[in-house]
Amino acid sequence: MFLTVTLSLLEGFLGTLKLFALTLVFALPLGLIISFGSMSRFAALRLPIRFIIWVVRGTPLLLQLLVIYYGPGIILHSNVWGSGDDGRFTAALVAFVVNYACYFSEIYRGGIQSIPVGQTEAGMVLGLSRSQIFFKIILLQVIKRIVPPMSNEIITLVKDTSLARVIAVYEIIWNGQTFIKSAGIVWPLFYTGAFYLLFSGLLTMLFGRIEKKLSYFR
């Protein structure tokens, strides 16, 4: 039984990992773009983006999942997400990407704005372009400063993926829960915790290494 449960949970955990990894792949760069928008000089760009960030951070992710999955069907009377498991996974991914990109954007914004303006000006008087200044001077300093808040947010994401089961996306908790009905046992559900713990432990170690790697400068 233990082996059966472990294998089933592993399979569920693959779903968790897939959602986790794809969310990061899209939300990390999207968050950076949103952060530029939220710092724009142009109010026509800045204000709508700030509004979106406010809405996304101000409502539960669970609700956003439901709205993104069911909303288009109710409004457009068509299922934009495609049918079946893939459709539900895509909808969940979109919801996670939007939600996490908004949180990440605020972390980026804080990081970018904490870099002294003198760094940019030093680059400017040397004749560097805006993009050279950002990519060659500012970015690494930003990354160094945002590693702790980012690791916080990313570890939260590991656990938040379990919310996707509200629209029936298979992930580890879903698989753990099925044993309650099928075999009348509850412990598989608790056992899922071990997977989360192990994975967030690995992530914590990874972020520790990144932090150490960037400690060569101040």
Next chain:
Amino acid sequence: MAILTVENLQKHFGETKVLHDISFTMEEGEVVSIIGSSGSGKTTLLRCLNFLETPDSGRIAVREDVLFDGREGARQLTEKELREKRLYFGLVFQAFHLFPQYTALENVTLTPLLFAKERHELNAEKKELIIKEGGALLDMMGLSDRKGNYPHELSGGQCQRVAIARALAMKPDILCFDEPTSALDPELTGEVLRVIRELAQKKTTMIIVTHEMAFARDVADTCIFMDKGVIAEMGPAQEVINHPKEERTRQFVSRIDSERQ
């Protein structure tokens, strides 16, 4: 022919007029020191020359190249134009602003390397040459044994000398200093002033904003005393500081002298 011509330069921030009608010229190899109390517009003048601020009106020309002419009307300069104009000047900041993630040598070579790459000229030979030149600049600054150190491993005086080498690496026509020793512990000012003095002996064209009166007098050919956004007095550095003609220059110099004692 003057290397720098500044005519009727004006700049205000909101309601505050920071620069009223600044005009002066400089010859190649000349060192000009600018003194004056804080808020007199010294730093703003340097920032206008380096295009960190755009003046409201007036004219800036280096040799025959007109960099700014207020009569052409207000026009947002493109990034390309700004970058070209900024190359005429170098600026050494009060707070160094070294790039913390790069070593002393990398701070000096970063921009020349990026420029070479941008022009598709970067090959192994060119790279070696840039690194050699950067190393030579640090040698000149007395930092031969500090090339591989990161800014946080250096003293303030060493950081400022790296910053000077970094500015020199772009071979500016005119090198500007904004209170280069004001952020330093008193015992570290000497080493920075010494390298600036050496640059003066090599006939580097420089504009130095400073509160070090003796330095402003001895290293500079010409001294400008600024007060409330105007040039209140300008002349041979010895005269302006030792025998000021204007009452407000006299008051300023004697106040600084008494603070020193």
